[in-house]
Amino acid sequence: MLFMGGLAGDPAAMALNAGLYNQIPLGAGGQPVQSDEALASIPGAEMVKRLLDQYGIDSSLLITVGMLLTIFNSFTGLYSFFLNMIYQAMNFFAAYFLSKAHIRSNDESFDYVMEYLARNEISTDSRLFHVSTQQDTIPRKHKAMFYDGATFQGINRPDSEFVQADEYGPKLKFIPASAKKHYFFFEKTLFIIERTIEHTPTHNNNGMGARADDETVDIWTVGRNPVALRRFLAHCRVLFMKQQQYKTVLHTCDTYDMRWSASQTRPIRSLDSVVMTFKDKNRLLTDIAEYLSPKTKAWYQEQGLPYRRGYLFYGLPGTGKTSLTTAIAGAFNLKLFILSLGAQNLHDNYVQELFMSLPPRAIVLLEDVDSANVDRDYGYGMNHDEDIDSEDDEEVDKVLNRGQNTRRPSNVSLSGLLNAIDGVGSAEGRVLIMTTNRRESLDTALIRPGRVDMEIEFGRANHEVLEQIFIQLYSGKKQNVSSLALEAEKKKTEKEIAEEATHKQEIEELAKKFAAMVPEGTFTPAEVQNFLLPRKRDPKLAIDELQEWLDVQLDNIKKSEEKEKRKRTKFLQRRQKWLKQRKQMKILSHGDDSDDESEDFGRRKKRRSKDFLEGIVEEEEGKGQGEDAEKVEGDVKKEGGDETVTSENKEVSVPEIKTENVEGDDSKSKKSEEGDWSDVETSRPASRPTEPSS
């Protein structure tokens, strides 16, 4: 009880202390009575006294200790009381004589301030600081709150790069601690700054009661006039903008609290570095430039049209869809927001909120829109039992490619996505870029005009692209825009410029040779780069080794095409069998060719359809490349010119179905009663064995 002094200022504690005082009786004149008398008046004290006497300890000592502790208690109480007064006075002062700005970490201005603090060593000498080696991904909560003492001179230049690593690995970043006030002067005015981390209960998908950390920063300055504060914030903004001038800021969805978070900054990628046909690039860039011009915006408003534009980039993986999007963001100074619909926890509501919270002048990159529920045919919850009666070649492709769709299904529904894209609350002024490897599986609603205003196909490299890739890699021209690179460009001497021109000419000639050797439409740009990169310092070596590489690659391609062809042929055979069986089942169930109206029959048909589709993919995956397609087992028995299908112990004669030419020449393929399936083009799988690393 004596230690309740820690709670001084608390009325309950003071009352208790007073009570203890009252336990010591006072004699005449207010003087304490003799210790024995005093002790006698305290219950239980007699017993303690006897105990102390046993050990030869003077019992009057108890009184002295008690009194000393009481005095100490009074002092701590007083101290707390005065502290409390000072605190109240400061609050009063802050309320009436200070200006204050309150910024939350989900606002960009938070980054402005953090940038200033990091660059100006504010309170980095504090005894309490956080240390981090995280380099690339800077959580927003700590964004820019780091600097490296050793390279501070370097990074203090407005638009220079942070030096984040040395020869031993990532350098340390020092992050000033939160929940502590930091003081500094800006333009001779005193500023006080405090970071606070808030723990807010959330009810998001992470579960009830999960907590989301949020950070705020409070800035005070002396005086009722907030001009100094505004000037400071404007200064921070300019500093930040200069830093970001040659960077592309990537925002991704923070899956914890489901909002945009600036996760990375990257040097701007130049448009030249993305190689594609001039026609397509020109068409696209002209369209975006036109859309972003202020006149167009005004026109949209006058017409009462929603000011939005959408593009679909489709084609094989590694053909430059993402690279081009990043380059566009840099070229038009747009913020880039990347959303993958397969992200865990992402639901319709969140997608809508994310679209609503986009700033103006932003690109939203929706990657792999074919994934999951937004997929018309294969997505999670979609109709797998779809009848495969279609005569459409695309149908065959889809079935055969189905096994390749290993992406995790999304929780986002098609209608949810459509609402997010152009619902009432969706932000205006943004550019939407959707990418997919499988355009054919997208729902037409998703890519109708208004949602997708232009489509660009990305394919394997033709001669123009091959030549450009070679030139890009060996010309020595820097593809990342930065102030330092631009400075270096300006400082070149005439001799250097002349040497560069000669080098360029040489490279262009080699590029022509290179492009002539590589067959057109055979490799993706990523595959070509994959060959060139290990030989990046020696263009002639690349030419010398090209033929050897081509031989290996073309052989691999041939093998995978053959495999694909076998798979396709098997599919066609099975399909024919299945159709025959179905026909027989119809006859057995109804005795005629009427439509499948029996519910039982419909269910059986669907199950068989599903089993059939899955069977063909599994079978091909389960067996090796050398598998003979003729080994397909079935119920079909050939008997003379006709076939007999065994079904439910009954034999029914059906017209002959030709199944020859399984491995042979495609041109001799059969024509069945279901139509001609022989001319279907064999598609080469996107992924092939890559060059063994040397």
Ligand SMILES: Nc1ncnc2c1ncn2[C@@H]1O[C@H](COP(=O)(O)OP(=O)(O)OP(=O)(O)O)[C@@H](O)[C@H]1O
């Ligand atoms: N057209 C291109 N020009 C320059 N580089 C390219 C091109 N295509 C691919 N690359 C290079 O290949 C790599 C992969 O490219 P990118 O991610 O842009 O392909 P993608 O089409 O978006 O693939 P995915 O569909 O798998 O997302 C990158 O390193 C990129 O530099």
